[in-house]
Structure formats: C-alpha cells, structure tokens
Amino acid sequence: MDSLRTEAGIPGLAVAVVHRGESLGAFGLGTADIQSGRPVTGDTPFNIASVSKPISAVVAMRLRELGLLDLDAPLTGYKGFAEFCVAALERGGLFFGDWSCADPSLTMRHVLTMTSNGVPGTRFFYNPVAFSWMSRPMAEVGGAAFSDLVATHVFHPAGMIRSARRHRDLPLRTDLERDLAQPHVLASNGYPARSDPPPPQGDGAAGGVIATASDLARFDISLDSNELVSESSRAEMWDPAAPGVPYGIGWFVDEVLGEQAVWHTGLWEGAYSALYLKVLSRDATLILLANSDGLRWPGRLDEAGLERSPFARAFFEWLASLPGTSA
Secondary structure, three states, X not given: OHHHHHHOOOOEEXXXXXXXXXXXXXXXXXXXXXXXXXXXXXXXXXXXXXXXXHHHHHHHHHHHHOOOXXXXXXXXXXXXXXXXXXXXXHHOHHHHOOOOOOOOOOEHHHHHOOOOOOOOOOOOOOOHHHHHHOHHHHHHHHOOOHHHHHHXXXXXHHOOOOOEEOEOXXXXXXXXXXXXXOOEEEXXXXXXXXXXXXXXXXXXXXXXXEEOHHHHHHHHHHHHOOOOOOHHHHHHHOOOOOOOOOEOOOOEEEEEOOEEEEEEEEEEOOOEEEEEEEEHHHOEEEEEEEOOOOOOOOOOOOOOOHHHOHHHHHHHHHHHHOOOOOO
C-alpha cells in the first residue's frame, strides 16, 4: 500500500482492514499535511466524499424499517420535489439531460440505485446530484435534519466517535477540524502541494461526512452484525437494481476478479479520495482514505471499473494468498 501511495503521489493514506468480523487494525502512511509534516494515523479524520453514500443508504433503510419511508412511492409526493426538478432540468447537461421529472414512476429507489436517468429503473448512470437531494425526503419523513438522522441511526449506534457531518450550516467539530487531513493536489513539478478545501455544500445525502479509517471499520462491523439495519435490508442494499446494473442501494455491486464485492469510491478532485471495498466472498473489507485524488482511476458514469484500481487489485491478491480464505 505504501509503494502504491508513493506511485500515486498521495501525501497521506489511512488504511483499515476488517476480516471475518474483526478489525485487523487501522494505520496511517505518510503525512496529513505536507506543510507541518503531521503524520496520518488510523484516527486521522478525512473528507470521505461519496463513501458517504453507503452511510446515507443505511439511514434510508432504517427509516423504512421504522415504517417512515417508502422507497417505491412517487417522488412527486415529496415537498420540494417540483422545485428541485425545475432547477435540475434548467441545469440539464450531464446529469439531467434525460431526466423525466413528470414521470410518476420515478421513485427514491431509482435515485438511490442510480437508475433514475432515462426510463426509471432500466439502466445505470451515476448521478450524485440527484442522490444528494434524497436527504430532503428522508428529513421530511424522519422529522429531523438529515445530519441528525445520520448521527442517530449510524454514528451513535456504530460507536463512530471521530466522525461527523459538515455542511454550509453545520461547522465541523473543533477537534476534528484541528486533526483533519489537509487536501493536496499534484503540482506541475510532480510533487504534492496543498490545495483548496472542497466548496461548501448543503445537507445532502451524496457526501458531507468527515470520518476516520478506524470509525469506518466500526461502521463495517456494525453493519455486518445487523446492529444498524436488519440482515434483509443489508442484502437488499447489495442486490443489483436490475440485470446488468452494477449498483444496489447506495453501493456498487459486482463480481470483480472472480470475487463477489460491494464497494464505493469517494472523490473530491484535487483534494481527497477514498475507497471502501467489501469482498463478500472472502468476508474481508479494505478502507482507504487519501488526502489527494490519487485513489481515482479512469472511468465513465455508466460503468464501475473497480478492477482498474491498483489498490483494489493488491487487496484481492493479498486475500488470495491467505491460508484458509478460499471463496
């Protein structure tokens, strides 16, 4: 991992591994801030970007278990959806050029499974902007701000004491702000340099989480032990939305290098990146948090492509080398 980190020009990388329901530890490689030389540890907080989506998916499933949320109800019935659609269609382009806001069959399930573009439920197209808006219906039925729902249904029960949400109306907790891994970008000379932090966002479901590798390992263990949602809800999150669609509810889902896996990536271009990978056939999890975009790989919005990640391939190779871990 450290040689891959160096090759990718990542200043600091936090790593955690969970195997058969137990954490094998979390550790840091490199520096959280090249200006101060502060080292990364397993308890260094990072902006995890879109790795927030699996956490948001757990909130949605928990609200459904409580009888508050119907994933298959028309989105047209939620407050503010019409205004969102007007703004989305005005934006058009990459994410909303083929959206059908007036289609009564469009549901939260379609948005959370990334099958909301075109004819709802028929094809995969990664749409983080639409996913982000799903925090509003969840807050509406949950009777609390979305960030509060995340704290209630994920952070607290999972024991994620070094994690928090942050948005334009919710400043980051002082201790996390102090210890936060700083964003970096590769400069023209090939060396990392400090970069600007991501711009302020709203209280959306697509991102907004600051977390440590240790805390995400706690989330992983709590999820697998049915402490956050039921086994059936977890299985539903990891069920492909439709044949040929590599996405469930808030998770990428596919066979990769001969193994069944679920995962999510996170990316703030020129600032942060992350990978949360669960190899289900090996009962093993890899969590990587980086303070640059060096964990990214080339890809399109209508594909998954995890096999292109050298970090993921290294983890698969390591698992294959362990005794007694055959699929």
